[in-house]
Amino acid sequence: xxxxxxxxxxxxxxxxxxxxxxxxxxxxxxxxxxxxKKRDLFFYVSSPTLxxxxxxxxxxxxxxxxxxxxxxxxxxxxLHSRKFERSPLFAELLAQLAxxxxxxxxxxxxxxxxxxxxxxxxxxxxxxxxKTALWxxxxxxxxxxxxxxxxxxxxxxGSQGRGIFCLERSDGGICLRHSTSASTAVYRxxxxxxxxxxxxxxxxxxxxxxxxxxxxxGRPVDFRLLCHRVRHNDWRVTSAxxxxxxxxxxxxxxxxxxxxMAVNDVLRKWYxxxxxxxxxxxLKDIALEAASVLALEAEGLYGEFGIDxxxxxxxxxxxxxxxxxxxxQTDAAAPYQTIRPSTKAIIDYSLTLMEEKE
Numbered sequence: 001x002x003x004x005x006x007x008x009x010x011x012x013x014x015x016x017x018x019x020x021x022x023x024x025x026x027x028x029x030x031x032x033x034x035x036x037k038k039r040d041l042f043f044y045v046s047s048p049t050l051x052x053x054x055x056x057x058x059x060x061x062x063x064x065x066x067x068x069x070x071x072x073x074x075x076x077x078x079l080h081s082r083k084f085e086r087s088p089l090f091a092e093l094l095a096q097l098a099x100x101x102x103x104x105x106x107x108x109x110x111x112x113x114x115x116x117x118x119x120x121x122x123x124x125x126x127x128x129x130x131k132t133a134l135w136x137x138x139x140x141x142x143x144x145x146x147x148x149x150x151x152x153x154x155x156x157x158g159s160q161g162r163g164i165f166c167l168e169r170s171d172g173g174i175c176l177r178h179s180t181s182a183s184t185a186v187y188r189x190x191x192x193x194x195x196x197x198x199x200x201x202x203x204x205x206x207x208x209x210x211x212x213x214x215x216x217x218g219r220p221v222d223f224r225l226l227c228h229r230v231r232h233n234d235w236r237v238t239s240a241x242x243x244x245x246x247x248x249x250x251x252x253x254x255x256x257x258x259x260x261m262a263v264n265d266v267l268r269k270w271y272x273x274x275x276x277x278x279x280x281x282x283l284k285d286i287a288l289e290a291a292s293v294l295a296l297e298a299e300g301l302y303g304e305f306g307i308d309x310x311x312x313x314x315x316x317x318x319x320x321x322x323x324x325x326x327x328x329q330t331d332a333a334a335p336y337q338t339i340r341p342s343t344k345a346i347i348d349y350s351l352t353l354m355e356e357k358e
Contacts, residue, residue, distance in 0.1 A: 006042040007350045008056060008072035010079055010093075010104075013047045019063050020045075025078055028328040031343040033059035039347055044069045048079070048093045073357070074350040075104040076303070078325060082109045082157055103353050105229075107300025110324045111156040112206050118297035119319065125293065128286055128309075128319045135205035138194035145169060145190070150210025155203045165197070166210070179249070211318055213310045214270060220245045221266055222310040222320055225287035228345035229303045231352050235291045237284050238341040242266040270311075279317070283309050286317055294322065303349045304342070 009029055014021040022029050022045055029045050036043035037059075044056035046069070056069040075097060084090055085108045097104055110118075116132045119125045133140050135153065144151045145167060153165040164179040173188040176196065187193035213220045226239040242261045249258075263283075267276035287307040295302050306326025310318050328342070 003070070004040070004042045005351065005354050006044075006070050006072045007036060007074045007076065007347070008043075008051065008069070009045045009076045010048065010051060011045060012080060013045065013050070013057070020057055020066070023080070025328055028343065030059065031339050032346060035339050035343055035347050039351060041347065041351065042070065044072075048084070048089055051075075052089075052093060052096060071100040072102055073354045075102060076346060076350065077104055077106040077108070080325070082111075085109060101357070103301065103357070105301040105303040105349070105353070106325055107298070107302060108324070109157070110294065110298055110322065112154060112158070112321065113156045113204070114298075115294065115322045116206070118294055119290065121297065122289075122293050125286075125289060125319070128317055130211060130318055130320075131209040133207045135201070135207055138190070141167075141194065141197075141207055142190055144207050144209065145174065148209050149212075152208045152210055153197070153201070153205050154208060155205055157203065163203070165200075167193070168210070211310065212313050214313055216244050216261075216266065216269065217247075219247060219249075220310075222308055223263060223266075223283055224326070225283060225307045225309065226326055226342055227287055227291040227305050227307055228342060229291075229295065229349050230345075231349075233292050233295050235288050235295075236345075237287060238345050240280075240284070279311065279315070282317055283311075286319065290319055290322065303346065 009022075009025075009032060011022055011025060011029075014023065033043050044058045045064070046056035050056060054068055054071075055066060057064040057066050058069065079085060079090075094104070113134055116129065119129055131144075131147075133144070135141070141151070141153075150166060150168040153167070155163040158164065162179065166177045166179075168175045168177075170186070173186050174190065174193045176185045176187065176193060185196070187196065213222070215221060221242055221244050224239075224241050224243060225237050227235045228238045229235055240263045242263050242265070244259045244261060244266075246258060263280055264276065267279055270276070271279060286309060290307050291305045294305060302324065304326065306323035307319065308321040308323070310320050312318065
């Protein structure tokens with residue numbers, strides 16, 4: 001009798017209560033377990049330490065039960081720590097997977113600068129890339145401020161809109177805003193600004209061209225398109241939402257108080273029905289191209305990307321950011337759906353990987 005196909009989700013597990021908690025992806029793991037059962041797939045959730053011990057949590061009618069589990073044919077990496085992915089324990093886990101002939105997708109976090117470098121190798125993406133450079137001191141920043149009315153400084157390992165600075169030239173000097181603060185500081189000279197920034201910056205950053213984005217009620221809007229791999233390097237969009245920044249803020253991330261809206265509802269406020277449809281299709285095409293390029297260029301195997309796009313006041317679309325392990329909070333299901341398309345896509349891709357090895 002052949003061994004049942006087996007899949008594991010790798011994440012942080014909090015075991016302090018009667019039932020374990022898988023943090024922000026807990027409900028998502030329940031969806032995965034339900035759909036895996038429908039596809040006759042042995043499914044469990046584990047942490048790196050537990051996986052190396054042959055232990056995981058399996059969903060039963062009474063809840064999540066901790067037990068001994070078989071090695072996984074496919075592991076879906078949903079670890080939230082970039083630091084852990086560089087640890088000896090993670091390297092040991094990868095070695096164990098290789099020994100077991102297992103596959104892991106969502107290999108590791110990709111940081112902003114390497115994503116930009118991957119995109120730059122493909123000329124057809126150039127029209128959608130804001131001018132970007134690695135922070136190397138005040139000279140590069142001064143050049144950007146001379147070329148653009150506004151500039152962003154973003155931590156290369158940042159997420160959820162944290163740690164971003166917005167710099168804007170004005171008659172009174174240079175305005176500096178931070179993504180986690182409502183206050184604005186004004187510096188009369190560039191040297192004063194650079195000195196203030198040096199006090200705050202403790203991590204590698206990118207400098208990026210500021211964009212004059214389309215807004216709703218004066219609030220910037222971006223779009224999160226969730227892309228999933230189907231087979232080889234074929235991708236599809238499983239979810240698309242618009243995110244509106246809170247009043248007075250320049251980032252639209254939900255973690256910073258952003259508001260979700262349907263993409264069609266936003267585009268129809270800006271364009272005719274035909275133009276709205278064309279803009280939505282273009283956003284989808286760009287997202288799929290971006291996912292395909294990263295899957296081709298980046299080391300390791302990837303099965304999903306959250307592609308953040310925006311449209312400026314001239315109707316030009318831009319790639320804002322890519323999330324290697326996108327949040328599941330923006331991927332809302334319709335009221336009658338219990339299992340989202342993105343959940344099915346993860347299970348289906350895992351089964352595809354298993355079939356390709358058999």
